[in-house]
Amino acid sequence: MHISSRGVYALQAIFxxxxxxxxxxxxxxxxxxxxxxxxxxxxxxxxxxxxxxxVESHRGAGGGYHLARLPESITVxxxxxxxxxxxxxxxxxRRETPFTELWRNVDKGVAGLVDGANxxxxxxxxxxxxxxxxxxxxx
Numbered sequence: 001m002h003i004s005s006r007g008v009y010a011l012q013a014i015f016x017x018x019x020x021x022x023x024x025x026x027x028x029x030x031x032x033x034x035x036x037x038x039x040x041x042x043x044x045x046x047x048x049x050x051x052x053x054x055v056e057s058h059r060g061a062g063g064g065y066h067l068a069r070l071p072e073s074i075t076v077x078x079x080x081x082x083x084x085x086x087x088x089x090x091x092x093x094r095r096e097t098p099f100t101e102l103w104r105n106v107d108k109g110v111a112g113l114v115d116g117a118n119x120x121x122x123x124x125x126x127x128x129x130x131x132x133x134x135x136x137x138x139x
Contacts (some may be wrong), residue, residue, distance in 0.1 A: 002084070003080060003084060006041075006045060006084070007080050008036045009041060009042065009045050010045050010048075010049060010079055010080075011033070011076060011079055012037060013031055013035065013037065013042060013046060013049065014049070014054060014055075014067070014079055015035075015119060015123065016031045016034055016035050016106050017031070017055065017065060017066060017067050018067060018071035018120065018122070018123050019123045019127075020066075023061040023066070024062070024064070024066075025057070025058045025063055025064030025065055026050070026065055026066065027040055027064040027065075027066065028043055028046065028065070030064075031046075031065070034106040042043075044129075045083075047064055048082075048083065049082075050065075051084045051094075053068055054067065054069070054074060054079065054082070055067055056068045065091045067119075070120070071118065071119035071123060072119075072120040072121075073112065074119050074120050075116070075117060075118050075119075076114040076115075076117040076118075077111055077114035077116075077117070078115070079113035080114060
């Protein structure tokens with residue numbers, strides 16, 4: 001499975017929105033800064049994610065973005081398929097090789113993993129890791 005930069009940034013943006021504990025819209029600038037995503041690229045990605053029904057936007061001084069659905073109902077797999085397309089469509093024109101069946105099985109395995117990963121669980125797991133992380137201070 002190939003994941004484009006656009007796909008990685010889309011996942012980061014959804015993760016950022018899922019991790020916000022407020023009902024207030026989140027600005028593009030704040031997401032871009034926290035996630036290290038170029039602001040102009042993020043604008044295009046969020047616009048696309050809005051068309052896909054993943055996020056909603058609010059205009060004005062207090063405007064920004066928030067998730068259109070609960071983080072529990074958004075999976076990594078559906079975001080990647082929306083942003084990067086289906087791997088089967090991209091591979092459809094390739095000829096059969098001794099490895100074709102193997103790669104199909106790899107794609108099915110990866111799809112199973114990403115389709116089982118929702119953003120609520122990712123946020124929860126990441127928060128737990130951050131609690132147990134102890135920085136190594138050298139003096």
